[in-house]
Amino acid sequence: MTHTYHITEMTCAGCSAKVSHLLKRIPDVTSVSIDLGTGDATITMVNHVATSTLQEALKEHPKYKLTEKMVKSVNIFAEQVEEKKSWAATYKPILLIFGYITAISLIVSLWGNGFSGMMFMQVFMAGFFLIFSFFKMLDLKGFANSYAMYDIVAKKFKSWGYIYAFLELGLGLAFALGIFPLFVNAFTAVLMSVSLIGVLQSVMTKKKIQCACLGAVFNLPMSTVTIIEDGLMIAMSVAMLFMYL
Known part of the structure; x- marks a missing residue:
């Protein structure tokens, strides 16, 4: 009912x-x-x-x-027809953002003496964190509340949601400026790995929770897209870390 x-x-x-x-x-x-x-x-x-x-x-x-x-009162077993958005329509905001970041990263990495994988990843990471932190900053409280729904740290310490948004901003600036590369990449790998744990738990238990990756601005569902997003950041940071070693 x-x-x-x-x-x-x-x-x-x-x-x-x-x-x-x-x-x-x-x-x-x-x-x-x-x-x-x-x-x-x-x-x-x-x-x-x-x-x-x-x-x-x-x-x-x-x-x-x-x-x-x-x-x-409705029979919960009755046939219900609901208009559902297509996958592309649902994730359009994040797909557009990744498209723009990828295009800019390619242009910068190809500028000069041919393609540079290191430069591509550095620019991509900078763009990712700066843009995603921007959307979180638009409604910090809304992001913190949404993030606390699934993140293992934010569940225990609600203030972590506020801190996390500024950490992303700091990482974006650090990647853009190319400062402290070893520390920045190592910290990124750890931070995103911790974030990924909560995402995996939510997706595996099939909880219908809003993904807070773009703050509270867009109503994006938690899914494998979020896992890929976090996993990509971890992979890039680890790859860059080994390149610097």
């Missing part, structure tokens, strides 16, 4: 992710779909869950007020 509720004070994707996570912890709740535009939450449940139970789940964050808007 499915019921629709109205929840106040949800202002960003981070709020949506937090509320969804809290409601999904209720045993009989199977899915939560939130429309930030209207503030409505459509909750599917195996057995009916009292409104008071749902409100109790949000008590840790009293600003979120849940009220029953309308009740619509």
Whole structure:
């Protein structure tokens, strides 16, 4: 069965992710779909869950007020036809960003005496961290809330989400300036490896969580694309580290 509720004070994707996570912890709740535009939450449940139970789940964050808007019972096994975005449409923002970074990296690495793999990776890493940190900075709080949904460090220390955004900015500048290459690449490999652990756990358990790679600006689902993204950064940093040794 499915019921629709109205929840106040949800202002960003981070709020949506937090509320969804809290409601999904209720045993009989199977899915939560939130429309930030209207503030409505459509909750599917195996057995009916009292409104008071749902409100109790949000008590840790009293600003979120849940009220029953309308009740619509639906057989959860009934055939449902939903319009779904194509893979390309879903990941268009990140594909465009990677395309731009790759093109610029190729141009710079080919400038002069032929292609330089080291230069390509250095420019790519600089562009990656600078652009991704920029989107995180647009809504630091929203990013921190979304990141805490799956990152193993941010789950325990919420402030890590704020710190992480600035670490990415620092790494982007370091790669752009070419300073402290051994330390920067080693630190990048460790940082991205830790981040990858949470991503792998979320994807393997098939949790429907928003990927925070581009902050709270774009609603990108966590998937193998995120794994490839983090894995690529780890591979490049390790490769550059060995080149410098």
